Amino acid sequence: MDGPKIRNMQEFASVSGISRPTVSKYFNDPNSVRQSTRTRIEAALERYDYRPNLYAINQNRRLTKTVGIVVPFLADPFFAEIVRRIERRCLDEGFWPVLFSAHGEQDLENDILDCLRSLKPVGVLLAPLGRRSDRREVEKFCRDVPTVLFDSNIDGMGKAFIGSDNAQSVPLIVEYLCRTGSPPCFFEMPPVNPNANKRRNAFVAAMERLGHEPHVVRVAGGDWSFEQIGLEGGLKVLGNGGFATDTVLCSNDRLAIGLIAAAHALKIPVGREPTDAIRIAGHDDHPFSRFTAPPLTTIAQDYDAISRKSVDVLFEIIEAEGDLGPREAVLFEGKLVMRASA
Amino acid sequence: MDGPKIRNMQEFASVSGISRPTVSKYFNDPNSVRQSTRTRIEAALERYDYRPNLYAINQNRRLTKTVGIVVPFLADPFFAEIVRRIERRCLDEGFWPVLFSAHGEQDLENDILDCLRSLKPVGVLLAPLGRRSDRREVEKFCRDVPTVLFDSNIDGMGKAFIGSDNAQSVPLIVEYLCRTGSPPCFFEMPPVNPNANKRRNAFVAAMERLGHEPHVVRVAGGDWSFEQIGLEGGLKVLGNGGFATDTVLCSNDRLAIGLIAAAHALKIPVGREPTDAIRIAGHDDHPFSRFTAPPLTTIAQDYDAISRKSVDVLFEIIEAEGDLGPREAVLFEGKLVMRASA
DNA sequence: TCAGAAAATTTACGCGCGTCAAGAAATTAT
DNA sequence: ATAATTTCTTGACGCGCGTAAATTTTCTGA
Numbered sequence: 001m002d003g004p005k006i007r008n009m010q011e012f013a014s015v016s017g018i019s020r021p022t023v024s025k026y027f028n029d030p031n032s033v034r035q036s037t038r039t040r041i042e043a044a045l046e047r048y049d050y051r052p053n054l055y056a057i058n059q060n061r062r063l064t065k066t067v068g069i070v071v072p073f074l075a076d077p078f079f080a081e082i083v084r085r086i087e088r089r090c091l092d093e094g095f096w097p098v099l100f101s102a103h104g105e106q107d108l109e110n111d112i113l114d115c116l117r118s119l120k121p122v123g124v125l126l127a128p129l130g131r132r133s134d135r136r137e138v139e140k141f142c143r144d145v146p147t148v149l150f151d152s153n154i155d156g157m158g159k160a161f162i163g164s165d166n167a168q169s170v171p172l173i174v175e176y177l178c179r180t181g182s183p184p185c186f187f188e189m190p191p192v193n194p195n196a197n198k199r200r201n202a203f204v205a206a207m208e209r210l211g212h213e214p215h216v217v218r219v220a221g222g223d224w225s226f227e228q229i230g231l232e233g234g235l236k237v238l239g240n241g242g243f244a245t246d247t248v249l250c251s252n253d254r255l256a257i258g259l260i261a262a263a264h265a266l267k268i269p270v271g272r273e274p275t276d277a278i279r280i281a282g283h284d285d286h287p288f289s290r291f292t293a294p295p296l297t298t299i300a301q302d303y304d305a306i307s308r309k310s311v312d313v314l315f316e317i318i319e320a321e322g323d324l325g326p327r328e329a330v331l332f333e334g335k336l337v338m339r340a341s342a
Numbered sequence: 343m344d345g346p347k348i349r350n351m352q353e354f355a356s357v358s359g360i361s362r363p364t365v366s367k368y369f370n371d372p373n374s375v376r377q378s379t380r381t382r383i384e385a386a387l388e389r390y391d392y393r394p395n396l397y398a399i400n401q402n403r404r405l406t407k408t409v410g411i412v413v414p415f416l417a418d419p420f421f422a423e424i425v426r427r428i429e430r431r432c433l434d435e436g437f438w439p440v441l442f443s444a445h446g447e448q449d450l451e452n453d454i455l456d457c458l459r460s461l462k463p464v465g466v467l468l469a470p471l472g473r474r475s476d477r478r479e480v481e482k483f484c485r486d487v488p489t490v491l492f493d494s495n496i497d498g499m500g501k502a503f504i505g506s507d508n509a510q511s512v513p514l515i516v517e518y519l520c521r522t523g524s525p526p527c528f529f530e531m532p533p534v535n536p537n538a539n540k541r542r543n544a545f546v547a548a549m550e551r552l553g554h555e556p557h558v559v560r561v562a563g564g565d566w567s568f569e570q571i572g573l574e575g576g577l578k579v580l581g582n583g584g585f586a587t588d589t590v591l592c593s594n595d596r597l598a599i600g601l602i603a604a605a606h607a608l609k610i611p612v613g614r615e616p617t618d619a620i621r622i623a624g625h626d627d628h629p630f631s632r633f634t635a636p637p638l639t640t641i642a643q644d645y646d647a648i649s650r651k652s653v654d655v656l657f658e659i660i661e662a663e664g665d666l667g668p669r670e671a672v673l674f675e676g677k678l679v680m681r682a683s684a
Numbered sequence: 685t686c687a688g689a690a691a692a693t694t695t696a697c698g699c700g701c702g703t704c705a706a707g708a709a710a711t712t713a714t
Numbered sequence: 715a716t717a718a719t720t721t722c723t724t725g726a727c728g729c730g731c732g733t734a735a736a737t738t739t740t741c742t743g744a
Contacts, residue, residue, distance in 0.1 A: 007730090008729085008730055008731080009730065009731065010730085010731095018692085018693095019692065020693095021692085021693075021694085021734095022692055022693075024731070024732065027731095033691080033692085034690085034691060034692080034740085037691085037692075052460075052730080052731070053401065053460065053729085053730050054460040054461060054462075055396075055397040055401040055462075055730085055731095056397075056401050056699095056729070056730035056731040056732085057730085057731060057732080058397045058731095059395065059398050059401060059699055059730085059731075059732085060698080060700095060730090060731055060732040060733075061731090061732065062732090074416065074422050074425070074426070075419050075422035075423050075426060075629065076422075077417050077419060080416050080417035080418075080419075080422060081417050083416070083443075084416070084417060084443070084445050087445075088445075091453075096457070098440065099441050099442075099443075100441075101425075101426070101429075101441075103429075103430075111433075118393050118396040120396075120397075227632075231633060257630070257633050258633055260633075260635055261632075261633045261635055261637065263635075264636060265637075265682075270635075287417065288599070288630060290569075290603075291569040291570075291573060291599050291600055291602075291603045292603070292634075293602055293605075293606035293612075293634065293635045294606060295607075340607075349700090350700055350701080351700070351701065352700085352701095360722085361722065361724070362701085362723095363702085363703075363722085363723075363724085364721085364722060366701070366702065366703085370702085375721080375722085376710090376720085376721060376722080379721085379722075394700080394701070395701070397699095397700080397701095398699070398700035398701040398702085398729095399700085399701060400701095401700085401701075401730065401731090402700085402701055402702040402728085402729055402730095403701090404702090
């Protein structure tokens, strides 16, 4: 922390008494130099706190240490939470995560992919917008950059997909709801991504298998303000004769949160007690779902597994340097989380 | 989109029939070249879609186009929303926003500041952790990089601070609560940042001015899972004789969301109707506050003004190149949002 | 003790671009 | 038309680092 300021690696090499190429080697991998020289470098490092110029490094390295992370909507705590875990894993592995949110807009997603391309990341973890994604742009990007899709699948794109198994989780909660009360209706909005479709289809299939008629109620809405859509749609449906049965399975938790708000506004008691009028369940175990009133019964996505596996698979791909097996799709099972709402 | 792939600016200059320095000039500022040459460059740009190497650019430019954004906890939709607006403004101004979240951890905040330093950003918008921030590191960083603090102030650090005026907003809601029912207690957790302290002090002052005794209830909790803290603390307080009065003003909305959940769990009806047992109010107008059951009465922070002003001030500082007046502190007024909870 | 392996050093080049100076060309003013 | 001005071109240097080849030093093990 004393002495003259170090301006570049050459100067630092001089003051530490080591040649520049060796110092360079050290910064690329501290274990690649002899222990004694490593000690000397790190001693000098404490006295002069020098850091190699990030831009100069990345200009010359064939592989950067940058990992891109792209999510469709960061204001959704689901993604915020996933991102938190992914970032941590990347940092632990010595990579540098760079985070982008498309904020629900196609143009922004495309811009982000452009930006990412010039960042030359070793790999990218991409949760695409879904239906709003520009398929051609995403496809082009995936050809250029090793990419792992997560959360929302787009057929054949990227080297792998990590998500949750809607075909397993939806029947799980449907069976639970049927077992403990009247069979559920399905409450959805126009699908923003494949998960929404898969969930509805899984609902219909599960209901038919159980011998119930599947009622699907779709309300209007086109952006990522799911709670608002659930609230407005819920007010309309509930104020207009209500659902076909007194149990509602929502396409996702945020929609369910809106629907609970709607029920409360109309003084319809929500829950599984005899005095309650409607049961509401969701899907995802959104970070806030345990704090709704009543707490939301839902399917817990395995945040930890999804984020961990996504990063692992990406690193495998990076190490295999492209020549990997066929596209892998890993789906994690959801777990039923029983709370007071259903 | 045809022809051979362009590898660098020289090649692109060749195919566009312009010299490389002029092309370089164009990319730094398209208006700095004659209209006719600009047209020619942009024509070539369409045929070859070339983009200058980001790393090479920033290595040589004295000022990058990078703007750093640091928030303490991205999984809090308040910050996610602010960030969304800030990013948009930066992009519109031709800057490149890079987002970081400290995820509530001091070590991470320090790491981020380190990372940012090597990114050589023209400026940084920093919402510090607050009490958990490493004051020395933040101070050192602010000396090196033009920084605007927002949301959470640290005395004297950075070139400016943009936030909201707790001394105005808290009395506003205290007066409202006193006017419409019993005077409120103040529900808080150990303060994570100066706002929490300012709010409590403003509460005490307002209550004394109105001739009421100020009751402050502090519950335990040390991290950023405010809802959980509010829920657990709320269960403890409500199950243990309850608050001193039947109105509770929470230090922030997330705490209030937890408290509402606690009240619901204990079957204590929340709201301002005669049949309700407790009124609960918050502060911030968190994105989810309108979807609680009942919807949360709160103080709306002016998201748009805060994010806009933060960016504006930063750009002013950047243009003034350091030699600016004294540190500026801009506080925006909060607005009372009356909903059903109080 | 000495050969062979391992690691460090020296020397050198290149990455892609910013930037500068000098001169040529194009534009505008007179 | 010519002079003054703006804009472009040419040529060259440097940024800070990765990386490679050839050489020297240091370490290892029998």
